[in-house]
Amino acid sequence: MTNVQGIAASSGIAIAKAYQLETPDLSFEKKSIDNPQVEIERLEKALEISKQELEKIKAHTKEQLGDEHAEIFSAHLLVLSDPELINPMKDKINADNVMAEAALDETAKMFIDMFKAMDNEYMRERAADIHDVTQRVMAHLLGVTFPDPALINEEVIVIANDLTPSDTAQLNREFVKGFATDIGGRTSHSAIMARSLEIPAVVGTKEITSSVSKDDMIIVDGMEGIVIINPTEEEIAAYREKQENFAKQKEEWAKLKDEPTFSADGEQVELAANIGTPEDVAGVLNNGGEGIGLYRTEFLYMGKNELPTEDEQFDAYKSVLEQMQGKPVVVRTLDIGGDKELNYLDLPKELNPFLGFRAIRFCLENEDVFRPQLRALLRASAYGNLKIMFPMIATIEEFRQAKAILLDEKEALLKEGKEVSDDIEVGIMVEIPSTAVIAKQFAKEVDFFSVGTNDLIQYTMAADRMNEQVSYLYQPYHPAILNLINNVIEAAHSEDKWVGMCGEMAGEPLAIPILLGLGLDEFSMSATSILPARTQLKQLHKKQLASNKDKILSMGTAEEVLEFVNELIK
Numbered sequence: 001m002t003n004v005q006g007i008a009a010s011s012g013i014a015i016a017k018a019y020q021l022e023t024p025d026l027s028f029e030k031k032s033i034d035n036p037q038v039e040i041e042r043l044e045k046a047l048e049i050s051k052q053e054l055e056k057i058k059a060h061t062k063e064q065l066g067d068e069h070a071e072i073f074s075a076h077l078l079v080l081s082d083p084e085l086i087n088p089m090k091d092k093i094n095a096d097n098v099m100a101e102a103a104l105d106e107t108a109k110m111f112i113d114m115f116k117a118m119d120n121e122y123m124r125e126r127a128a129d130i131h132d133v134t135q136r137v138m139a140h141l142l143g144v145t146f147p148d149p150a151l152i153n154e155e156v157i158v159i160a161n162d163l164t165p166s167d168t169a170q171l172n173r174e175f176v177k178g179f180a181t182d183i184g185g186r187t188s189h190s191a192i193m194a195r196s197l198e199i200p201a202v203v204g205t206k207e208i209t210s211s212v213s214k215d216d217m218i219i220v221d222g223m224e225g226i227v228i229i230n231p232t233e234e235e236i237a238a239y240r241e242k243q244e245n246f247a248k249q250k251e252e253w254a255k256l257k258d259e260p261t262f263s264a265d266g267e268q269v270e271l272a273a274n275i276g277t278p279e280d281v282a283g284v285l286n287n288g289g290e291g292i293g294l295y296r297t298e299f300l301y302m303g304k305n306e307l308p309t310e311d312e313q314f315d316a317y318k319s320v321l322e323q324m325q326g327k328p329v330v331v332r333t334l335d336i337g338g339d340k341e342l343n344y345l346d347l348p349k350e351l352n353p354f355l356g357f358r359a360i361r362f363c364l365e366n367e368d369v370f371r372p373q374l375r376a377l378l379r380a381s382a383y384g385n386l387k388i389m390f391p392m393i394a395t396i397e398e399f400r401q402a403k404a405i406l407l408d409e410k411e412a413l414l415k416e417g418k419e420v421s422d423d424i425e426v427g428i429m430v431e432i433p434s435t436a437v438i439a440k441q442f443a444k445e446v447d448f449f450s451v452g453t454n455d456l457i458q459y460t461m462a463a464d465r466m467n468e469q470v471s472y473l474y475q476p477y478h479p480a481i482l483n484l485i486n487n488v489i490e491a492a493h494s495e496d497k498w499v500g501m502c503g504e505m506a507g508e509p510l511a512i513p514i515l516l517g518l519g520l521d522e523f524s525m526s527a528t529s530i531l532p533a534r535t536q537l538k539q540l541h542k543k544q545l546a547s548n549k550d551k552i553l554s555m556g557t558a559e560e561v562l563e564f565v566n567e568l569i570k
């Protein structure tokens with residue numbers, strides 16, 4: 001038995017066999033060959049098996065997640081059947097007397113480099129496809145296993161260095177019981193996805209991929225942030241009990257599902273959820289969400305080969321609004337960049353991507369991407385209570401420019417005779433310190449704020465939210481952060497605007513009392529945190545917490561804040 005400590009990312013206990021999701025070593029030693037025909041046959045066989053696998057994955061993905069997600073595999077199948085790619089490999093084997101691995105590798109590299117250099121987005125996307133599929137063929141030539149998360153058909157715990165959004169899009173919730181990863185923190189996307197899938201997860205273990213071997217038995221404790229490798233019988237029994245207790249606790253919480261959220265002294269707040277796809281809405285309603293405080297639309301753009309069309313987006317937004325039946329839904333426009341990459345846009349690699357060309361900065365420069373999203377949102381607004389939110393706003397000019405484009409599209413749609421709600425609030429995320437500092441000026445122009453602490457903390461503390469080595473500086477309770485939040489809330493209220501928080505801090509049991517005392521109106525969190533938060537809020541006295549506000553804001557360290565709050569809510 002070995003214990004590996006990481007960061008508790010998603011509550012619950014999972015007990016199952018390990019499934020290692022990593023690209024195998026595809027290096028090979030070049031050898032001379034005697035019989036080119038044998039090499040050609042090896043290549044053909046590897047191509048055939050790869051095609052069969054891709055067909056299976058495509059069918060499976062279509063069934064589980066719909067056509068949109070399955071599309072990428074159609075593109076991959078086309079590549080594998082393309083004589084323009086395959087014939088040169090065979091020619092190479094014949095002409096140069098090289099083994100199939102070398103012919104595959106050299107030909108693929110040549111095409112990838114050629115496509116990458118083309119001044120045509122479609123062609124550049126093909127480079128990524130060729131890379132993906134030829135890796136699979138290479139694995140078959142070398143006789144090593146290529147992991148296929150979409151094909152998992154037994155209960156497992158996924159072990160990976162990190163999970164990309166497209167990895168997670170392929171996972172089948174029925175069989176994937178938990179995650180454990182080497183990198184990431186509570187606010188990394190793998191952690192956020194785990195919470196929205198309601199799968200126990202531990203991230204940032206640094207060493208899980210090197211500690212686990214094939215078929216090891218694993219326990220993931222998503223409350224304590226521990227992974228136990230090859231537990232003893234006693235440990236399994238103890239954790240089964242913990243698992244049952246957690247299930248009972250969930251039943252208790254569920255009793256508050258249809259209740260509004262009030263503090264002990266009768267002050268009402270809104271508990272909303274963060275979602276990534278329309279499929280997440282069922283979990284929000286099951287967990288008593290009073291609204292959607294953040295719909296991260298990036299997932300519509302990820303895990304595929306091209307931009308989603310206006311109609312695809314419209315369908316997704318309409319579906320969320322309809323399912324929420326008039327409850328508020330805050331949709332954030334595309335927040336691409338930083339840790340959220342889109343291969344097909346082929347954006348230049350940057351030294352500091354988190355400080356670079358991302359989110360609203362990208363959208364304002366690429367109106368051909370931005371406008372269809374705004375049109376889709378405006379059209380969907382007729383189906384519910386939509387609020388539109390712009391991400392990463394650093395200046396008032398950015399907000400004005402984005403809003404002007406929105407109004408321009410609204411006017412165009414009305415002229416086309418389309419129905420658009422005339423009651424759409426337009427707000428911003430507060431993730432950048434400059435915006436928090438001049439929130440008073442912003443408050444005159446925006447309809448609402450939502451504080452994105454995941455980024456606000458990293459930018460205020462100059463500590464990368466993904467970097468373990470500086471995670472000690474990633475301090476939600478640092479008085480600098482609390483003062484910025486307070487500034488935003490006071491500024492908003494002085495203009496009669498509302499303030500939410502959609503960073504992960506909004507669902508933290510120690511942050512909730514502070515935020516309630518500061519006057520936060522809406523708390524948006526992972527759906528599974530809503531009922532525990534409602535339970536906690538019922539016991540908190542807002543007025544008492546508010547009377548301690550100045551004291552907390554004048555403290556010098558996060559530690560002092562935490563000590564004080566712990567004492568206050570005892």
Ligand SMILES: C=C(OP(=O)(O)O)C(=O)O
Pocket residue numbers: 187294296335431451452453454455456502503504
């Ligand atoms: C909610 C936020 O946005 P994301 O985590 O998607 O960057 C945030 O920064 O707090």
Ligand SMILES: [Mg+2]
Pocket residue numbers: 431452454455
């Ligand atoms: Mg953010």
